[in-house]
Amino acid sequence: MALSGSISGSILSGKYTLRIDWSATQSVANNTSKITATMYLVQASSWGLDIGTRTDNKTTIAGTDYTWTSPAINNSGGKTTKLATVTSGNIS
Numbered sequence: 001m002a003l004s005g006s007i008s009g010s011i012l013s014g015k016y017t018l019r020i021d022w023s024a025t026q027s028v029a030n031n032t033s034k035i036t037a038t039m040y041l042v043q044a045s046s047w048g049l050d051i052g053t054r055t056d057n058k059t060t061i062a063g064t065d066y067t068w069t070s071p072a073i074n075n076s077g078g079k080t081t082k083l084a085t086v087t088s089g090n091i092s
Contacts, residue, residue: 002024003023003024003025003026004021004022004023004024005021005022006019006020006021006022007019007020007022008020008042012047014044015043015044015047016041016042016043016044016047016049017041017042018039018040018041018042019039019040019041019042019080020037020038020039020040021037021038021040022035022036022037022038023035023036024036027090030090031092032090032091032092033090033091034087034088034089034090034091035061035062035087035088035091036085036086036087036088037059037061037085037086037087038082038084038085038086039059039082039083039084039085039086040080040081040082040083041073041080041081041083042079042080043075043077043078043079043080043081044077044078045077045078046077046078047077048075048076048077049073049074049075049077050073050074051072051073051074052072053069053070053071053072054069054070055067055069057069057070057083057084059084059086061086061088061091062088062091064088064089066086066088068083068084068086069084070083070084071083
């Protein structure tokens with residue numbers, strides 16, 4: 001099993017990209033893993049953004065929902081903003 005990776009998806013035809021960098025730690029003795037996922041919003045250079053803090057975000061890992069708050073973003077574009085880091089509980 002891979003212990004880290006990155007996935008991404010385009011939003012609005014590439015004007016924005018959501019990137020998720022993830023890693024896993026394993027306990028062989030307990031046959032469990034924990035997954036940490038960090039979400040980033042990547043903006044194209046010509047696409048600014050002005051949004052407030054969002055409190056209703058949700059990430060699902062192995063069937064469990066984790067809610068998180070994303071920061072306010074106000075810039076002229078070409079930026080990468082860390083949205084949140086979520087760590088799962090022990091997954092069998």
